[in-house]
Amino acid sequence: MNPLDGLDFDKQPFLVIWEATQACDLACKHCRAQAQPIPHPQQLTTAEGMNLIDQISELHVPIFVLTGGDPLKRADIFDLVRYANGKGVHTALAPSATPLLTRDAIFKAKEAGVVRLSVSLDGSCPEIHDVFRGVEGTFERTRLAVQYANDAGLPIQVHTTVSRHNIHDLDNIAKLLTDWKIAMWNVFMLVPMGRGKTADLLDGEDFEKVFEKIYELSTRVPYQIKTTEGMHYRRFLLQKQTERRRAAEGEVDDMGAAREADSHGDALRERGGPMYAGTHSWATRRINDGKGFVFVSHTGEVYPSGFLPLQAGNIRERSLAEIYQESPVFKVLRDTALLDGKCGVCEYKQVCGGSRARAFAVTGDVLAQEPCCIYEPKNWHPVSEDAHPLAEETIAMALASLSEADAARRIIAEAAEAASNTRASLRGELVQLTGV
Numbered sequence: 001m002n003p004l005d006g007l008d009f010d011k012q013p014f015l016v017i018w019e020a021t022q023a024c025d026l027a028c029k030h031c032r033a034q035a036q037p038i039p040h041p042q043q044l045t046t047a048e049g050m051n052l053i054d055q056i057s058e059l060h061v062p063i064f065v066l067t068g069g070d071p072l073k074r075a076d077i078f079d080l081v082r083y084a085n086g087k088g089v090h091t092a093l094a095p096s097a098t099p100l101l102t103r104d105a106i107f108k109a110k111e112a113g114v115v116r117l118s119v120s121l122d123g124s125c126p127e128i129h130d131v132f133r134g135v136e137g138t139f140e141r142t143r144l145a146v147q148y149a150n151d152a153g154l155p156i157q158v159h160t161t162v163s164r165h166n167i168h169d170l171d172n173i174a175k176l177l178t179d180w181k182i183a184m185w186n187v188f189m190l191v192p193m194g195r196g197k198t199a200d201l202l203d204g205e206d207f208e209k210v211f212e213k214i215y216e217l218s219t220r221v222p223y224q225i226k227t228t229e230g231m232h233y234r235r236f237l238l239q240k241q242t243e244r245r246r247a248a249e250g251e252v253d254d255m256g257a258a259r260e261a262d263s264h265g266d267a268l269r270e271r272g273g274p275m276y277a278g279t280h281s282w283a284t285r286r287i288n289d290g291k292g293f294v295f296v297s298h299t300g301e302v303y304p305s306g307f308l309p310l311q312a313g314n315i316r317e318r319s320l321a322e323i324y325q326e327s328p329v330f331k332v333l334r335d336t337a338l339l340d341g342k343c344g345v346c347e348y349k350q351v352c353g354g355s356r357a358r359a360f361a362v363t364g365d366v367l368a369q370e371p372c373c374i375y376e377p378k379n380w381h382p383v384s385e386d387a388h389p390l391a392e393e394t395i396a397m398a399l400a401s402l403s404e405a406d407a408a409r410r411i412i413a414e415a416a417e418a419a420s421n422t423r424a425s426l427r428g429e430l431v432q433l434t435g436v
Helices: 046-058 077-086 103-112 126-133 138-152 167-180 204-218 230-251 254-263 265-274 280-282 320-326 327-333 341-345 355-364 390-432
Strands: 016-018 063-067 090-091 116-122 156-162 184-189 224-228 293-296 301-305
Touching: 016 046, 046 077, 046 090, 046 320, 063 077, 077 090, 077 224, 103 116, 103 138, 116 138, 138 167, 156 167, 156 327, 167 184, 204 224, 204 230, 224 320, 293 390, 301 320, 301 341, 320 327, 327 390
Parallel strands: 016 063, 016 293, 063 090, 090 116, 116 156, 156 184, 184 224
Antiparallel strands: 293 301
16 A cells, blocks of 8 residues: 555644754754754653654654754664654664664664654765765765665665756766666755755755756656655646657646556555655655644754744653644645745646645745746736736735735744744853853
């Protein structure tokens, strides 16, 4: 059965990511977490981590990812994995390529119950990757980690953050990953937050070139390819599916292709193992920031995404289920009727919706249109100076819609302020503790 089938994203997320620690020994250029070498004194304890795992188990979340920082900086990380495994929670581990990522550590992860290991690769050679990651030798450590995981029989997922630094290197990375015998390549489209800079962000034209490239690669590589914060790749895939069907059958609509892809989800999943649906079936899934997706910080704050700093609550104060289901932040993000600009009228908004994290990072408005999408929806009619005045009824409807959106934006602004205050407080405590 497809793990996405039957999920109601208003009640249950598909994926929960726990930033088990902010500590990490790397200094990656695009780091979301702005990681530090030492753990924060207020990070969740072992008991609190196990309590979070209990809640994830009760929600029947299909995928749970332990990330950081570097989760191997926690002495109890394998105890947490064993606990999750005992609760029937499918757990992936996303460590950093540091001296902690040894052959022994990877075999321990497999023994404890990790079902997939995630590593990052941002270049096909040390000259590109190590500069990106900020520490010499990380490319070789990543290569060895993949080798050790293969030896342990542990499926490997590789994450690549695409930016102006490495867009030219995608073919070379893809070839290397074929040699490395991975299960999935996760192409992450940069969100300029944390250490990620707007200057590194691709424009809409470049996004389409990346989509075309990974689509072409997906037809011939022996592993799955998916995107993160590249929701409009689903639109691109549906357009490609429609083109193929039109060539074979004549006229067909894009959403018909989506329904067909849905019906083939189980068959498409077979290549990637139990954790993920097949590459093309992701095109019809409605996962987005806060919509099937939850991020829990090292100190328990709950966010719609690790790349969207809108705090919705803290698991030390409220349950994960209550925050996900009832928080105004999550409710706003799951309501596509509130989307603005092209996204608001786009025929693909139910399967795409644009990156809410990138919209917020670039414009400050979480409901704004995806800033890196060049597609013009069929119902998109920008108002020009020569346009005829709207009818009174249409104006009334537009004002009502704007009122709802304004209310949603007030909720988002309060969440952003809460998150900012929390980060400032935590930074202050860390400086006071370490003197740096």
